[in-house]
Amino acid sequence: MNLLLMGPPGAGKGTQGKRLGAKYSIPLVSTGDILRANVSDGTDLGKKAKSFMNAGELVPDALVLEMISDRLAQEDCAKGFILDGFPRNTAQAESLAGVLEGLSKSIDLALGIDVPDAELVKRLCGRRICTNKACGSGYHLDFDPPKAEGICDDCGSELYQRADDCEETIGARLKVYGEQTAPLIEYYTERKLFKAIDGTGPLDGITAIIVDAVDGR
Numbered sequence: 001m002n003l004l005l006m007g008p009p010g011a012g013k014g015t016q017g018k019r020l021g022a023k024y025s026i027p028l029v030s031t032g033d034i035l036r037a038n039v040s041d042g043t044d045l046g047k048k049a050k051s052f053m054n055a056g057e058l059v060p061d062a063l064v065l066e067m068i069s070d071r072l073a074q075e076d077c078a079k080g081f082i083l084d085g086f087p088r089n090t091a092q093a094e095s096l097a098g099v100l101e102g103l104s105k106s107i108d109l110a111l112g113i114d115v116p117d118a119e120l121v122k123r124l125c126g127r128r129i130c131t132n133k134a135c136g137s138g139y140h141l142d143f144d145p146p147k148a149e150g151i152c153d154d155c156g157s158e159l160y161q162r163a164d165d166c167e168e169t170i171g172a173r174l175k176v177y178g179e180q181t182a183p184l185i186e187y188y189t190e191r192k193l194f195k196a197i198d199g200t201g202p203l204d205g206i207t208a209i210i211v212d213a214v215d216g217r
């Protein structure tokens with residue numbers, strides 16, 4: 001089963017994607033996470049991507065496409081995958097279709113998590129993430145705080161705030177989403193693959209709505 005998780009910054013793609021990956025035993029493939037790992041490891045890709053990410057802009061398509069086609073060809077994606085944060089514009093969607101065709105795969109369902117902008121800003125400003133890459137658990141200072149301040153419940157490592165989770169960059173990210181990514185709702189609706197998900201309310205309720213949509217597709 002091959003799923004796309006779409007939605008604006010802070011919609012809950014990573015949070016829900018992690019839960020769905022565990023439920024269906026398929027990997028969560030987040031282009032944002034792979035890019036951040038490259039930035040922190042100081043790879044060539046990371047050096048090229050960093051300034052775009054910190055400005056809230058999209059990293060150039062060619063860089064992201066090479067990265068994602070390598071990732072989807074790996075063995076653990078054979079039984080399925082959940083893509084988080086890719087595609088992000090129509091050119092990437094067309095490229096993805098081509099890559100999947102080459103691997104004899106296709107998308108089964110594109111889920112669009114919907115959350116009002118004011119709520120997105122609150123979610124992003126308060127987000128904290130585990131520094132341990134193997135863990136990567138996400139928290140929110142108000143909505144989902146860790147038991148001990150600044151420490152991950154799951155592994156005891158320190159938490160950090162993403163460089164792009166500051167108010168001015170959040171504005172740029174929301175603008176880029178509206179201009180470049182939101183048109184994909186129409187793209188996948190035309191292909192009868194799109195399902196909108198109300199992303200407000202408690203995490204468990206949203207997970208249940210997504211699971212119903214996936215199982216009932």
Ligand code: AP5
Pocket residue numbers: 007008009010011012013014015016031032033035052053054056057058059060061064084085086087088092123124126127128138139140141143144164173199200201202203206
């Ligand atoms: P990326 O990492 O994908 O960031 P994003 O799309 O801005 O989305 P986020 O990760 O910020 O939000 P999320 O939806 O995962 O929310 P989360 O679950 O964490 O991309 C970053 C950058 O990389 C881009 O700006 C771009 O530069 C580059 N990039 C990535 N992919 C690219 C591509 N394909 N092409 C080009 N460039 C690319 O939740 C957020 C917070 O809310 C958390 O604190 C969480 O605890 C809380 N929360 C979640 N659900 C709820 C709820 N129901 N109620 C209350 N709080 C909640």
Ligand code: MG
Pocket residue numbers: 013014015030032084
């Ligand atoms: Mg994310």
Ligand code: ZN
Pocket residue numbers: 130131132135136137152153154155156157
């Ligand atoms: Zn952790």
